[in-house]
Amino acid sequence: MKWSEFFTSSVGKKLVMALTGLFLITFLVVHVSLNACIWANDGGIMFNNAAHFMSGIVIRIVEVGLFLGIFLHIIQGYVLVFSNRTKRNIGYNVPMGSKGSAWYRKSMGLLGTILLLFFIIHWYHFWIPSRFTGVEETFIDGKPVHNLYALMQITFQELWVVIVYVFACFSLCWHLIHGFQSAFRTMGISNHRYLVIIKSAGIAFAIIVSTAFAMMPVSMYLGWVK
Amino acid sequence: MEHYIMNLTLKVWKQKNAATKGSFETYQVKEISSEMSFLEMFDVLNEQLIHEGKDPIAFDHDCREGICGMCSMYINGRPHGPWQGTTVCQLHMRAFKDGDTIVVEPWRANAFPVIKDLVVDRTAFDRIIQAGGFISVNTGVSLDGNAIPIEKAKADLSFAAASCIGCGACVASCKNSSAMLFVSAKVAHLALLPQGELERKTRVLGMVAQMDKEGFGSCTFTEACEAVCPKEISVTNISRLNAEYMKAGLSVDNSD
Numbered sequence: 001m002k003w004s005e006f007f008t009s010s011v012g013k014k015l016v017m018a019l020t021g022l023f024l025i026t027f028l029v030v031h032v033s034l035n036a037c038i039w040a041n042d043g044g045i046m047f048n049n050a051a052h053f054m055s056g057i058v059i060r061i062v063e064v065g066l067f068l069g070i071f072l073h074i075i076q077g078y079v080l081v082f083s084n085r086t087k088r089n090i091g092y093n094v095p096m097g098s099k100g101s102a103w104y105r106k107s108m109g110l111l112g113t114i115l116l117l118f119f120i121i122h123w124y125h126f127w128i129p130s131r132f133t134g135v136e137e138t139f140i141d142g143k144p145v146h147n148l149y150a151l152m153q154i155t156f157q158e159l160w161v162v163i164v165y166v167f168a169c170f171s172l173c174w175h176l177i178h179g180f181q182s183a184f185r186t187m188g189i190s191n192h193r194y195l196v197i198i199k200s201a202g203i204a205f206a207i208i209v210s211t212a213f214a215m216m217p218v219s220m221y222l223g224w225v226k
Numbered sequence: 227m228e229h230y231i232m233n234l235t236l237k238v239w240k241q242k243n244a245a246t247k248g249s250f251e252t253y254q255v256k257e258i259s260s261e262m263s264f265l266e267m268f269d270v271l272n273e274q275l276i277h278e279g280k281d282p283i284a285f286d287h288d289c290r291e292g293i294c295g296m297c298s299m300y301i302n303g304r305p306h307g308p309w310q311g312t313t314v315c316q317l318h319m320r321a322f323k324d325g326d327t328i329v330v331e332p333w334r335a336n337a338f339p340v341i342k343d344l345v346v347d348r349t350a351f352d353r354i355i356q357a358g359g360f361i362s363v364n365t366g367v368s369l370d371g372n373a374i375p376i377e378k379a380k381a382d383l384s385f386a387a388a389s390c391i392g393c394g395a396c397v398a399s400c401k402n403s404s405a406m407l408f409v410s411a412k413v414a415h416l417a418l419l420p421q422g423e424l425e426r427k428t429r430v431l432g433m434v435a436q437m438d439k440e441g442f443g444s445c446t447f448t449e450a451c452e453a454v455c456p457k458e459i460s461v462t463n464i465s466r467l468n469a470e471y472m473k474a475g476l477s478v479d480n481s482d
Contacts, residue, residue: 001475001478002480006475009434009435009438009475010406010438010442010443010445011444011471011472012475014444014446080444083443084401084402084403084404084443084444084446087336087403087404087442087443088335088336090334092300092303092331093237093239093250094302094303094331095303096303096304096450097303099303099304099450099453099454100399100449101401101448101449101450101453105446105447105448106401106446106448106450181447185464185465185468186445186447186465187468187469187472188465188469188470188471189465189469190462190465190466190469192462195465
């Protein structure tokens with residue numbers, strides 16, 4: 001068996017989704033942890049310091065890997081969704097609906113598309129200014145750092161932006177509830193002692209991470225952090 | 227439960243052959259007993275159609291006791307009808323009420339083309355089995371069944387997987403038309419037993435390759451297959467298949 005045969009088989013393609021998915025989950029842990037620094041409520045000093053640390057050379061290299069992971073996950077995801085759709089040309093007159101399978105399990109492509117659209121808005125708001133077009137600077141201990149905290153405060157003054165972010169977090173939650181446990185099963189975990197832990201951990205992770213992300217724009221908009 | 231008689235409206239898929247386009251036809255069936263099986267109700271309808279000089283409805287059936295895997299009707303939006311863990315032949319008319327409209331469709335998947343009406347071609351499953359769903363044994367006197375000790379827990383899991391009757395409801399229910407529940411049941415059944423060890427790697431690689439070639443989709447763990455499986459095969463077998471595939475796919479040597 002050639003490597004190309006392995007990774008282009010239906011099982012191999014799913015393995016790529018699982019591995020990139022889990023890699024993106026580790027990124028979410030870093031992202032949500034650093035952003036949680038806004039709740040130090042110290043005028044953004046802790047958050048700006050953390051954001052500055054993330055602009056080092058090592059993180060720059062990791063970022064390239066992150067983008068490769070994201071795009072591989074997106075492209076492979078669409079390849080799978082569209083190829084799976086071609087397997088049934090004539091559909092049912094009475095659809096199965098949610099008999100036996102919850103809606104979000106069957107809507108990973110839709111939820112992923114919502115997240116992709118959100119990423120474009122999100123990159124436009126923060127990543128592109130931070131990397132390319134420039135962000136206003138502030139001084140911490142005499143050295144200049146990007147004042148991303150101020151950028152967050154300005155961005156989240158708009159109600160529609162807050163609504164878009166909260167909606168994206170809702171999609172992220174459902175995407176993770178299915179994706180987290182599905183990734184491990186795709187990698188071959190069949191032991192029920194572990195599956196019970198993985199399923200519970202996946203639901204907890206999805207709810208905690210997406211709620212934390214959703215509360216960030218809400219906190220800024222309502223002035224809970226200043 | 228009290229016996230009762232019902233009159234029903236049936237909307238059934240009629241299609242002359244694979245080359246022609248099919249459509250739904252509506253039939254009225256009268257005086258159906260609640261004690262009849264779903265297929266007996268179809269027998270009554272077909273007798274009526276034959277008397278009227280019309281073409282009877284073609285449908286697959288054989289044992290009519292839930293073990294052969296031939297019956298295959300998608301009834302009111304669910305393969306094998308509304309009952310859990312039941313084949314169509316074991317579905318009884320007491321599942322329905324007088325005056326109900328029942329919609330009956332064939333399995334839908336490109337890998338299962340319609341032969342006629344409700345009969346679909348499931349030989350793709352046979353070719354997947356031929357690609358590795360077997361074990362090699364020496365000819366001669368048959369061995370004593372207990373000659374090889376097998377751990378009870380594994381024997382039970384293997385037996386549960388082996389109870390797959392290959393009806394194809396998993397494919398019919400899956401939004402991806404994936405055959406993974408069927409293939410994984412066959413792979414897990416043999417991988418859990420010492421007898422399956424000899425062809426362990428070539429089996430899973432061969433069966434998955436044939437499954438892809440037949441045009442079935444990939445598994446996204448929606449679990450619809452497990453919900454409709456008349457033998458209640460567990461999706462955990464799909465995890466087993468994935469593990470088997472990875473072990474084999476990452477370790478086989480292709481130097482020869």
